[in-house]
Amino acid sequence: MATLNIHTENTARILFVSAIILMFSSFFMPLVLVFFIQDYLYLSNEKWFYVTPPSAYVIFMIGMLWISITLLVHLFIQRKYELKHYKWITILLMSISIPFFMFGISNYYYLDNEGLHFNDEKTFNTIISYDWEDIKEAKEVFIKSNGVTVMDHYRFITKDGDIIDLPYNSKVGNNKSRIVEKLKEHNVPVTNNMGDLYE
Numbered sequence: 235m236a237t238l239n240i241h242t243e244n245t246a247r248i249l250f251v252s253a254i255i256l257m258f259s260s261f262f263m264p265l266v267l268v269f270f271i272q273d274y275l276y277l278s279n280e281k282w283f284y285v286t287p288p289s290a291y292v293i294f295m296i297g298m299l300w301i302s303i304t305l306l307v308h309l310f311i312q313r314k315y316e317l318k319h320y321k322w323i324t325i326l327l328m329s330i331s332i333p334f335f336m337f338g339i340s341n342y343y344y345l346d347n348e349g350l351h352f353n354d355e356k357t358f359n360t361i362i363s364y365d366w367e368d369i370k371e372a373k374e375v376f377i378k379s380n381g382v383t384v385m386d387h388y389r390f391i392t393k394d395g396d397i398i399d400l401p402y403n404s405k406v407g408n409n410k411s412r413i414v415e416k417l418k419e420h421n422v423p424v425t426n427n428m429g430d431l432y433e
């Protein structure tokens with residue numbers, strides 16, 4: 235009987251330490267894990283650039299936190315009530331984290347020679363694509379930040395009236411000439427809101 239208690243105490247200690255490590259690592263590990271998994275699954279040479287939005291990391295982080303909290307709740311309930319088959323309920327509750335991991339990993343967007351492609355956080359592996367020839371108008375949207383005018387995003391308006399906002403970042407900046415080239419190739423007018431900012 236003494237052996238059983240020692241074994242139970244060791245298990246509880248291991249679970250507690252694991253839960254705490256998982257909780258703290260959830261704030262930085264998604265940056266590494268999501269990057270490597272997406273790089274392996276989705277990255278290819280045809281894509282000019284590939285971006286993982288912050289929402290992907292947050293969703294993945296929630297999955298990790300869920301496991302950590304489930305383990306801590308399990309330890310609390312077991313210490314207080316010593317339920318016999320509660321571990322199966324804990325495993326079932328932990329499995330709720332799987333959709334968070336799946337939806338986090340499948341959240342990305344990229345540009346290629348065909349057009350713009352988005353897989354947002356609300357869908358799993360459902361890519362919404364907009365061909366360059368479907369774009370009716372493109373607008374460079376600038377904002378004032380600390381007295382300096384900077385580009386905030388590209389706004390693309392499709393022939394069907396859909397509006398796609400592409401956040402401006404270093405990757406977009408590095409591929410700006412390619413974007414402009416594709417827009418010119420398909421006779422898409424490019425405007426900006428600079429005049430509105432200085433009225």
